[in-house]
Structures are given as structure tokens and as C-alpha cells.
Amino acid sequence: xxxxxFWKNHENLYYVVKNKKVMIGISIVVFMFLLAVIGPMLTSYxxxxxxxxxxxxxxxxxxxxxxxxxxxxxxxxxxxxxTSLLVGLIAGVISTFVGCIIGFLxxxxxxxxxxxxxxxxxxxxxxxxxxxxxxISAYLPGDRGILIxxxxxxVTAWPWTARAVRSQTLAIRSQDYVNLSRISSxxxxxxxxxxxxxxxxxxxxxVFILQFKGAxxxxxGLEFLGLGPTQGISLGLVLQNALNWNAIQLGIWWWAILPGxxxxxxxxxxxxxxxxxxxxxxxxxxxx
Amino acid sequence: MRENILEVKxxxxxxxxxxxxxxxxxxxxxxxxRGEILGVAGESGCGKSTLASTFITRKPPLQHISGEVNLLxxxxxxxxxxxxxxxxxKDISIIPQYALDAFSPTKKIxxxxxxxxxxxGISPDKKFFAKVEERLDMVxxxxxxxxxxxIELSGGMKQxxxxxxxxxxxxxxxxxxxxTSALDVSSQRFVATLLAKLRDEEIIGSAMFITHDLSIxxxxxxxxxxxxxxxxxxxxxxxxxxxxxxxxxTKALISSLPQxxxxxxxxxxxxxxxxxxxxxxxxxxxxxxxxxxxxxEVCTNTPVREKVAAGHYTACHRWRELGSDNND
Amino acid sequence: MGKxxxxxxxxxxxxxFVAVTVNWAVPRFMPGDPISLLLARFSGMEGGREIIxxxxxxxxxxxxxxxxxxxxxxxSLFVGDLGISIxxxxxxxxxxxxxNIIYDFIILxxxxxxxxxxxxxxxxxxxxxxxxxxxxxxxxxxxxxxPEFWFSMVLVFVFGVKFGWFPVNGAYSSTMHxxxxxxxxxxxxxxxFLPFLSIFLIQVGGWAIGMRNMxxxxxxxxxxxxxxxxxxxxxxxxxxxxxxxxxxxxxxLAISLSTFxxxxxxVERVFAYPGLGNIMVKAVLNQDFFLMQGCFLAIITMVxxxxxxxxxxxxxxxxxxxxxxxEEV
Numbered sequence: 012x013x014x015x016x017f018w019k020n021h022e023n024l025y026y027v028v029k030n031k032k033v034m035i036g037i038s039i040v041v042f043m044f045l046l047a048v049i050g051p052m053l054t055s056y057x058x059x060x061x062x063x064x065x066x067x068x069x070x071x072x073x074x075x076x077x078x079x080x081x082x083x084x085x086x087x088x089x090x091x092x093x094t095s096l097l098v099g100l101i102a103g104v105i106s107t108f109v110g111c112i113i114g115f116l117x118x119x120x121x122x123x124x125x126x127x128x129x130x131x132x133x134x135x136x137x138x139x140x141x142x143x144x145x146x147i148s149a150y151l152p153g154d155r156g157i158l159i160x161x162x163x164x165x166v167t168a169w170p171w172t173a174r175a176v177r178s179q180t181l182a183i184r185s186q187d188y189v190n191l192s193r194i195s196s197x198x199x200x201x202x203x204x205x206x207x208x209x210x211x212x213x214x215x216x217x218v219f220i221l222q223f224k225g226a227x228x229x230x231x232g233l234e235f236l237g238l239g240p241t242q243g244i245s246l247g248l249v250l251q252n253a254l255n256w257n258a259i260q261l262g263i264w265w266w267a268i269l270p271g272x273x274x275x276x277x278x279x280x281x282x283x284x285x286x287x288x289x290x291x292x293x294x295x296x297x298x299x
Numbered sequence: 300m301r302e303n304i305l306e307v308k309x310x311x312x313x314x315x316x317x318x319x320x321x322x323x324x325x326x327x328x329x330x331x332x333r334g335e336i337l338g339v340a341g342e343s344g345c346g347k348s349t350l351a352s353t354f355i356t357r358k359p360p361l362q363h364i365s366g367e368v369n370l371l372x373x374x375x376x377x378x379x380x381x382x383x384x385x386x387x388x389k390d391i392s393i394i395p396q397y398a399l400d401a402f403s404p405t406k407k408i409x410x411x412x413x414x415x416x417x418x419x420g421i422s423p424d425k426k427f428f429a430k431v432e433e434r435l436d437m438v439x440x441x442x443x444x445x446x447x448x449x450i451e452l453s454g455g456m457k458q459x460x461x462x463x464x465x466x467x468x469x470x471x472x473x474x475x476x477x478x479t480s481a482l483d484v485s486s487q488r489f490v491a492t493l494l495a496k497l498r499d500e501e502i503i504g505s506a507m508f509i510t511h512d513l514s515i516x517x518x519x520x521x522x523x524x525x526x527x528x529x530x531x532x533x534x535x536x537x538x539x540x541x542x543x544x545x546x547x548x549t550k551a552l553i554s555s556l557p558q559x560x561x562x563x564x565x566x567x568x569x570x571x572x573x574x575x576x577x578x579x580x581x582x583x584x585x586x587x588x589x590x591x592x593x594x595x596e597v598c599t600n601t602p603v604r605e606k607v608a609a610g611h612y613t614a615c616h617r618w619r620e621l622g623s624d625n626n627d
Numbered sequence: 628m629g630k631x632x633x634x635x636x637x638x639x640x641x642x643x644f645v646a647v648t649v650n651w652a653v654p655r656f657m658p659g660d661p662i663s664l665l666l667a668r669f670s671g672m673e674g675g676r677e678i679i680x681x682x683x684x685x686x687x688x689x690x691x692x693x694x695x696x697x698x699x700x701x702x703s704l705f706v707g708d709l710g711i712s713i714x715x716x717x718x719x720x721x722x723x724x725x726x727n728i729i730y731d732f733i734i735l736x737x738x739x740x741x742x743x744x745x746x747x748x749x750x751x752x753x754x755x756x757x758x759x760x761x762x763x764x765x766x767x768x769x770x771x772x773x774p775e776f777w778f779s780m781v782l783v784f785v786f787g788v789k790f791g792w793f794p795v796n797g798a799y800s801s802t803m804h805x806x807x808x809x810x811x812x813x814x815x816x817x818x819x820f821l822p823f824l825s826i827f828l829i830q831v832g833g834w835a836i837g838m839r840n841m842x843x844x845x846x847x848x849x850x851x852x853x854x855x856x857x858x859x860x861x862x863x864x865x866x867x868x869x870x871x872x873x874x875x876x877x878x879x880l881a882i883s884l885s886t887f888x889x890x891x892x893x894v895e896r897v898f899a900y901p902g903l904g905n906i907m908v909k910a911v912l913n914q915d916f917f918l919m920q921g922c923f924l925a926i927i928t929m930v931x932x933x934x935x936x937x938x939x940x941x942x943x944x945x946x947x948x949x950x951x952x953x954e955e956v
Binding site: 134141148274282 | 638639642769771776778781795882884885889911912916931
């Protein structure tokens with residue numbers, strides 16, 4: 012009886028939990044994070060160790076098999092997952108944050124500010140992000156760390172958030188209750204907090220999921236091209252190694268296919284969450 | 300004796316949601332004769348638009364619970380969708396509340412009309428469009444409108460085009476849902492008289508004119524049905540309702556109308572205090588009793604419909620005692 | 628109409644301007660002075676002195692004021708001088724770009740067009756049929772989430788290695804001589820198919836999802852309601868919905884160009900296909916800055932032109948923009 016009442020009062024939460032897409036997505040994401048954190052501890056190998064003969068297919072000793080030279084793929088993948096997830100997460104947070112501010116300023120104040128910010132945003136959107144990332148990475152001096160990578164990825168990613176947040180702000184801003192607040196001389200900060208933020212929270216969260224998705228794909232992509240963090244192991248680096256050693260042609264499919272599969276499943280899960288949340292927050296879609 | 304085009308018997312339609320049932324239409328009975336314009340008045344949320352939806356398309360979570368709706372003798376609530384689809388536009392039609400947004404932005408008006416009537420087995424040839432142009436002329440629109448996209452038309456023009464389209468196949472019954480609400484006063488007058496004209500020329504057989512604006516109904520409706528919170532408060536000929544209202548709600552509505560020539564300093568506008576009840580899982584009893592100045596113990600029982608005069612009914616326990624005083 | 632186009636052209640011009648400026652400025656101001664390092668490598672090669680004295684290199688000359696260097700950069704662009712590549716020494720960058728841009732074209736243009744058409748059709752079909760929708764949607768999600776670099780490897784594994792139907796390296800066999808004969812063309816097609824398919828399949832997923840969502844969204848629009856109230860068949864309503872749903876998909880095409888460029892880079896890497904994407908990456912790893920910049924500028928130009936073409940197409944199909952009532956959806 013108590014549970015029934017709880018659901019009736021938190022209707023949105025109920026729909027979130029009931030939505031299959033969201034729950035499946037969240038389970039997979041949680042699993043992946045656990046894999047990244049606990050995974051490397053499950054094996055006794057180090058990622059750079061030559062642990063046995065190369066060329067070994069997945070077995071009880073080596074769940075993901077070994078590389079050409081004899082390193083354990085599972086350890087490399089789970090450890091690499093840590094790096095890639097971290098870069099994706101940090102980049103996602105930064106770009107969402109920056110994008111929100113810019114998008115909000117453009118949408119709320121309108122006029123010249125809007126025109127300038129939107130021109131900037133459009134320019135960035137037109138320029139192919141990977142090309143820009145490659146150019147920037149090329150000129151970076153010294154070692155590339157996780158932070159630097161996250162930063163340059165967010166540089167190309169924020170325009171998306173800005174655009175989305177701006178249109179949402181415009182829609183909310185023209186609502187009457189916001190206009191009332193503006194007339195009644197409540198401070199801008201309070202208007203943001205009470206009227207606008209509350210309605211945007213779900214939207215921003217969904218945007219963040221998309222940003223996270225884009226960032227991790229960009230991160231692994233750069234790593235794959237050899238432009239990832241210079242130290243340590245990352246998911247893209249595993250794939251690049253597999254490619255450079257002609258893994259597929261030599262039949263060492265587990266080296267190339269498995270790491271990418273992990274990434275794809277993770278990204279699909281994020282996509283599921285996003286679509287599911289869309290259904291929750293847009294009741295019209297629920298009927299579909 | 301003109302026949303009944305529409306017979307509604309104890310119709311109930313609820314919105315079934317997670318938290319329970321929103322009893323939006325809860326036991327509604329009335330008829331509409333050929334040649335008649337029935338005005339349906341009431342505050343927002345009283346169920347008038349839900350009534351229209353129940354007739355034309357019941358979109359989940361709106362469900363038909365019980366009761367009959369006989370259109371030209373057949374119960375459309377029990378009719379198979381395939382059969383009823385053929386009746387739409389031909390026998391029953393609607394001028395929707397969202398008329399200004401009822402066009403697809405990428406189709407010309409002409410294409411839209413042609414596609415629609417083709418669905419009903421009518422060939423959109425020269426003869427047909429000659430008739431369309433006649434109707435456009437009737438509403439003071441130039442035939443060039445047909446070659447335009449909706450984006451090129453003003454609000455008033457769109458409204459009139461919709462009226463032409465909805466009545467193009469001369470339906471026996473048409474629902475006009477708040478067709479004047481978004482317009483200025485002179486346009487309101489024009490559109491309302493247009494509806495009456497369509498009825499006079501027998502282009503439409505009968506109409507249900509839904510609005511919250513009683514003064515418009517006074518102009519063109521033959522009978523008025525006052526709804527409150529999903530039920531009929533009072534129904535009767537226009538003159539009766541306006542000059543001899545029996546239900547406290549009707550009385551309050553009438554007296555809250557501004558009178559021409561009377562200024563604020565002479566007589567204050569009286570509104571009705573309070574707001575309509577929330578219809579979620581609402582219980583028995585008169586639903587107006589929370590705002591009614593005459594509510595008493597007996598009002599906790601659901602009132603039954605009682606005859607006041609010929610064709611004039613009301614659902615109130617105390618209507619006899621309260622007389623017909625309009626002044627408060 | 629004019630306003631819409633001129634605004635777009637302005638943004639593109641500014642973007643080009645910004646791209647060129649970034650191209651010129653970044654190596655100049657990056658610590659570690661990459662250009663000097665590059666020039667030092669040149670000086671050790673044959674014909675190095677001519678290069679150092681060439682027009683292009685002058686634009687990086689440190690003896691001139693910054694503004695002059697900047698203008699010189701633009702000047703050399705206009706005469707098509709993008710410098711000399713060190714990876715392909717002594718080939719001029721412009722020549723390399725001209726020779727290899729074709730490979731990006733033949734993979735990307737069909738992939739873009741076909742994936743858009745097929746994806747939209749599939750999405751529309753799925754959006755109209757709930758049963759099919761539930762079954763195919765997860766598949767589309769998976770496709771669109773798959774990274775290019777991984778998916779290409781899967782295709783290589785399945786079709787190249789396991790089935791052996793297609794070659795997995797290069798644009799054509801090393802034993803073939805380029806020429807307009809059937810054997811050569813067939814060989815090129817064989818090498819072309821898997822890279823093309825890789826991009827095509829993933830993008831189809833994306834377009835299908837987009838169109839399916841638009842169909843569903845249009846289903847609950849007011850005009851759909853009205854048409855239903857007047858007895859229109861679901862088929863008619865869906866076709867109206869499709870016509871409206873196509874609009875944002877065209878806009879999406881312009882936005883997706885960035886994705887296509889990235890896809891090309893990864894696919895070319897995996898298949899060792901000699902397009903500009905692959906060359907640009909090699910140039911980066913080789914610190915061949917002139918070649919890198921040349922590729923970047925070429926790619927930007929292609930993208931801007933493509934954007935413009937899409938904008939014109941959009942204008943033609945959306946009456947609201949054509950009659951200058953609004954900007955695009």
C-alpha cells in the first residue's frame with residue numbers, strides 16, 4: 012500500500028523504472044563501469060606483461076584471449092576501458108556545462124548576444140569535429156594526458172549542447188510564468204533556479220547522455236588513430252594494435268572484435284537510456 | 300416533425316489514467332434535431348470538448364464507458380471503426396479547436412482537399428472544385444486560396460477554409476469546437492453567422508456549437524445546453540435558458556455576462572467564486588454544490604434531470620424553491 | 628529565400644575564414660615551434676633549399692611581420708600552393724590532394740545519398756508498423772552506435788577473411804594498371820565495396836531512427852488529428868507525415884557531414900584506402916604539417932560546398948522557407 016502511494020506521488024519516477032529501455036540501458040552502463048573498475052583486478056596479469064604464448068583464442072585462462080605477442084587481452088580491455096570511460100565522462104561533463112551556459116545565455120537574453128553566440132556555434136558545427144581534433148592533437152606539445160584529451164574533445168562537443176539548450180530556453184522563456192517572474196523583479200538567478208532550471212533538468216540530463224556518448228566515441232576514435240593518451244592503455248589503443256598487427260587477417264579476431272563490441276554495447280546502452288527517458292518525459296510518445 | 304439526427308443516451312466517457320478515472324463525461328443525455336443548432340456552454344474543463352472527442356475519435360486514454368450515441372439511427376459507439384470511418388466528413392464532421400494549426404505545412408490547400416475527398420470515394424474533378432469555389436465565395440474567400448500553402452493565410456482565412464473543408468460533403472451533423480475563441484469580436488460575429496447560414500442553406504444538417512461564450516450562443520443557437528463538471532446542468536430553448544434559467548449555475552453564468560450600456564460604477568460584474576472540481580475519481584452528489592450559494596444537505600445526492608417546461612430540463616434538487624430570480 | 632541563402636553563405640565564408648586562420652595560426656603559436664622543426668627536416672633533403680625559399684614557406688618566415696605572413700598565406704592559397712609534403716617528398720601537397728580526393732568522393736557520395744534514401748524509407752516503414760518497429764529498432768540502435776573503426780574490422784573479418792569475397796587493402800590491386808578497362812574498374816569496385824558498405828550500414832541505422840521518430844511525432848500533430856477526424860486513411864496520414872518528416876532529415880544531412888568525414892577517416896584507416904582522411908592521419912603521425920593542413924583545408928572546403936548544396940535543396944522543399952516565412956525546422 013505504501014509502495015502504491017509512493018508511485019502515485021512520484022509518477023515520473025514510476026515511468027522511468029517501468030520503461031524497459033531505460034532499465035536495460037542503465038544495467039548495461041552500470042555493468043560496464045563495474046567491469047572497468049573491477050575487471051583488471053579479476054585477472055592476475057598486468058596489461059603490458061607477456062603472460063603466455065601469443066595467438067591464443069579465448070579460454071578459461073584468458074577470457075578474451077591473448078594478443079599477437081602474448082599479452083592478456085581482457086586485462087588490456089578492462090584497463091583501457093577505464094581510460095576511455097574517464098575521458099568520455101570528463102569531456103561530457105565539461106561540454107554539457109559549457110554548452111548549457113552558452114545556450115542559456117543565448118536563449119535567455121536573445122538579441123545581439125544570441126546572434127554572436129549562435130554564429131560561433133554554427134561555425135563549430137559545420138567544421139568536421141574529428142578533423143579539428145586531429146589538427147589540434149597534432150600540434151599539442153609533450154605528453155597527452157586524460158585531462159588534455161577531455162579538454163580538446165569538449166572544445167568540439169559543446170556546440171551541440173549549446174544549440175539544444177538554447178532552443179529549450181527559448182521555449183520556456185516565452186511561457187507566461189517566466190514572464191511574470193521577470194516583471195516582478197525577481198533576480199535573474201532566482202528565475203533561473205525556480206522557473207527555468209526545474210523544467211530543464213530532465214532535458215539537460217538527456218543532453219548529457221548524448222554528450223557522454225559522443226565524447227567516448229571521439230575518445231576511442233582518437234586513441235585508435237594514435238592520438239590518444241600517450242601513457243598507459245586505452246580501448247582505442249588496443250584496437251589500433253590489433254589493426255597494426257593485422258589481427259583480422261591472421262585470424263586473431265578476438266583481439267579486434269571483442270574490445271569494439273564492448274564499446275558498441277556500451278554506446279547502444281546509452282542510446283537506449285536516452286530514448287527511454289525521452290518517452291518518460293514526453294508523455295505523448297508514451298502512447299506509441 | 301423533424302427527425303433526430305443525434306440521440307445521446309446517458310453517455311459516459313472517462314479518461315483512464317494511472318491514478319484512476321477522470322470522469323469527464325458522466326451521464327449526458329440530449330438530442331439534436333435536423334436544422335437545429337445546439338449551443339454547448341460551460342467553463343473550461345466541463346467536458347464539452349471531451350464530448351466532441353467522444354463522438355469523433357476516442358483517443359486513449361479516453362474511453363467510452365457506457366451509453367448510446369445514435370447518429371442517424373445507428374449507435375456509433377458500438378460501430379466498427381472501418382464502418383464509422385466512412386461516416387466521418389460525410390455524415391459527421393468537426394471544425395476543431397486547433398483549426399489554425401490543422402493544416403500540413405507542406406501541402407497546398409487544393410491538394411489537401413483533393414486527397415481528403417478521394418478517401419471518401421469522391422473524385423476531385425472540375426465539377427467538384429467548382430462547388431468548392433462556390434463555398435469559398437460564400438465565406439468571402441478568393442478561389443486563389445486553393446493554390447496557397449497554409450503558411451500564406453491569415454488566422455481568419457484559415458478558420459474559414461476549415462469551415463469550408465469540414466462541411467464540403469454536406470454532413471448531417473457538424474461539431475463546431477470553440478471556433479470563435481481565438482478571434483476578435485467582429486470575426487466572431489462573422490463566423491457564428493456563417494455557421495447559421497450553412498444550416499439555413501442546408502449545407503449542414505445540424506450543429507453542436509461548443510463555446511464558453513454564452514453571448515454568441517444567444518445570437519445563433521436554437522437550444523442551449525449548459526454543462527458543468529461532466530454533467531448537464533440545464534438544457535432548453537435559448538430564450539428559456541437566457542430569460543428563465545432554473546439551475547443556480549446557469550443563473551450565475553447569465554448574470555456574469557457584461558451588459559451593453561451598463562458601466563462598472565453602476566453595476567458590478569459578478570463572477571462565480573471558486574473553480575470547477577477536479578474530475579479525478581470524483582464521487583456522487585451535485586458537482587456544483589461546492590460553489591453553489593444555495594447548496595444544502597440534499598445536494599450530496601446526485602440530482603436527476605427534471606422537466607421545467609417543454610424541451611427545458613434541469614438537474615438541481617432545489618430549482619423549484621429558488622424561483623427564477625436573475626438578480627442576486 | 629534570398630535572405631535565407633545569403634545568411635548561410637555568410638556563415639560558410641566566415642567558417643572558411645576561421646578554418647584558414649586556425650590552420651595558419653595554430654602551428655605558429657604552439658610551443659615547440661613545429662614549423663621550424665619541419666623546415667629543419669627539409670633542409671636535409673635534396674632540393675631542400677628551394678623549398679625553404681618557396682612562396683609557401685615564406686608565409687611562415689619569421690623575418691616578416693605577422694600580418695604580412697598571414698596575407699601571404701592567403702595569397703599562396705589562391706595560387707594553389709599548399710607547400711611540399713615531407714612524407715611524399717618532393718610531391719607538392721596540392722598534387723597529393725588532387726590525386727587522392729577522388730577516393731573520398733567515390734566512397735562518401737554514394738554512401739551519403741544511398742544511406743539517406745534507404746534509411747528514411749526503412750524508418751518510415753518502421754514508424755508506421757508497431758510490430759515491426761519493436762523488432763527492428765534495437766537493431767538500428769546497435770548499428771548506429773557501432774563505431775566505424777570497429778564495424779569495418781567486423782566486415783573485414785566476415786567478408787574479407789572468412790568468406791574471402793572481397794579484398795581488404797587499398798583502392799586497387801598492386802598488380803593492376805590504372806586504365807579505363809573493365810578489369811581495372813571491376814578491381815576498383817571490389818576494393819571499394821567493403822569501405823562503402825561499412826559507412827552505408829551504420830548511417831542507415833541513424834537515418835532510420837530519425838525518420839521513424841519523425842513519423843511518430845507527426846502522427847500526433849494537429850493536422851494528423853484533423854485528417855483522422857475527417858476519415859482519412861492511416862496510409863494518407865502517414866504519407867503527409869513523411870513529407871513533413873523529410874524536412875528535418877534534410878537538415879540532418881547537412882549536420883551529418885561532420886560524421887561522414889569522421890567515418891571516412893576511420894574506414895580508410897582500416898582498409899588502407901588512400902583517401903584524404905587516411906593521408907591526413909598519416910601526415911599527423913609523421914609530423915608532415917603542410918600535408919596535414921592541405922588535407923584539412925580540402926576537407927573543410929568539400930564540407931562547406933556540400934552544406935551549401937543541402938541548404939539549396941532544403942529551400943526548395945520547404946514552402947515556409949521558400950516563401951521566406953521562417954528559417955528551417
